[in-house]
Amino acid sequence: MKILAPSLEIITPSYGSSFFFSKYVENANIKSHVWHYHPEIELVYVNGGSGKRQIGSHISYYTDGDLILIGSNLPHCGFTNDQTGNKNETVIQMKPNFLGHEFFEMPEMKNIQNLFSQAKGGITFTGETKKMIGGLIDAMEEQLPFERLLTMLDILNALEQSNEYTILNADGFSMELQVQDNDRINSIFNYVKDHFQEPIALEEVSSLVSMTSPSFCRYFKKITNKTFTTFVNEYRLVHASKLLAEKPLSISEVCYESGFNNFSHFNKSFKAYTGKSASQYRQELKTIIK
Numbered sequence: 343m344k345i346l347a348p349s350l351e352i353i354t355p356s357y358g359s360s361f362f363f364s365k366y367v368e369n370a371n372i373k374s375h376v377w378h379y380h381p382e383i384e385l386v387y388v389n390g391g392s393g394k395r396q397i398g399s400h401i402s403y404y405t406d407g408d409l410i411l412i413g414s415n416l417p418h419c420g421f422t423n424d425q426t427g428n429k430n431e432t433v434i435q436m437k438p439n440f441l442g443h444e445f446f447e448m449p450e451m452k453n454i455q456n457l458f459s460q461a462k463g464g465i466t467f468t469g470e471t472k473k474m475i476g477g478l479i480d481a482m483e484e485q486l487p488f489e490r491l492l493t494m495l496d497i498l499n500a501l502e503q504s505n506e507y508t509i510l511n512a513d514g515f516s517m518e519l520q521v522q523d524n525d526r527i528n529s530i531f532n533y534v535k536d537h538f539q540e541p542i543a544l545e546e547v548s549s550l551v552s553m554t555s556p557s558f559c560r561y562f563k564k565i566t567n568k569t570f571t572t573f574v575n576e577y578r579l580v581h582a583s584k585l586l587a588e589k590p591l592s593i594s595e596v597c598y599e600s601g602f603n604n605f606s607h608f609n610k611s612f613k614a615y616t617g618k619s620a621s622q623y624r625q626e627l628k629t630i631i632k
Contacts, residue, residue: 359487360440361437361440362434365431366430368422368428368429368431369422369431377417377532377535379417379418380415380435383412383435383461385411385479386408386434387476388428389428389476389480390429391427392404392584392587393421393423393426394421394581395410396418396535397464398418398464400511407472408421408472409467409468410467411461411501413460413464414462417528417531453499453502454499460509463511465501465509465510466508466510467504468507468508472506475497475500478496478500527565527566530547530562538577539600539601542574544570558570578602581601582612583616586620587624593620593621593624
């Protein structure tokens, strides 16, 4: 069985700039099926639409667009596809010291240093912060390089001062690893992404990364701060959330389409994960989207 290798993305700054900036119309930047990582810090603004976030060992569903800051070498999937329904997507990528080591050691840069440190777990911003920063990011498309740089610094400072955020891997996700560890964990993520609708045997996943089952369980928990079973169940529950929001399927169909083979277990797990029953979740989401 073929396991996709993790993709180390090579990023080149935009012409005349110290960082990369690109704006994509609708779903032109489809990478939702590819786990990848890079040393650059990444800021992504998804303008409208709904979809999955898959960052580190965190998986969740977003609606009405998203604003995400991803730390250096934190593996993630893309955020848009042909079903997201977003207007556009802007991706900004910068080295942690993209303006030089000495510049970031200045007292005035303390806020941004703190933001970059928090971004190691991945951060999503909501509310007025998402709306305001999204407007600034959209405006950057028409700016000259120097003006764009000043806007970028304003954005980073504003993000650090915001209290409308969630750290996605708040319990930790250890990516201070050797390359072989990065390859191994990405192979595991790819396998779950491709097979979550099927029964996943612990022994099979362990063998894919040449480990015994007990060693694999300890290894996975050390890196992700979650058990492998928890990770797989969360992946299935987030997929169920997406189906409930986007597809006219019955709840029992959602259950089985998401990889659960026991309806009672699905209902109990979904309520524990979201705080709501599946039917209540669907009804409340319809109210919000109207």
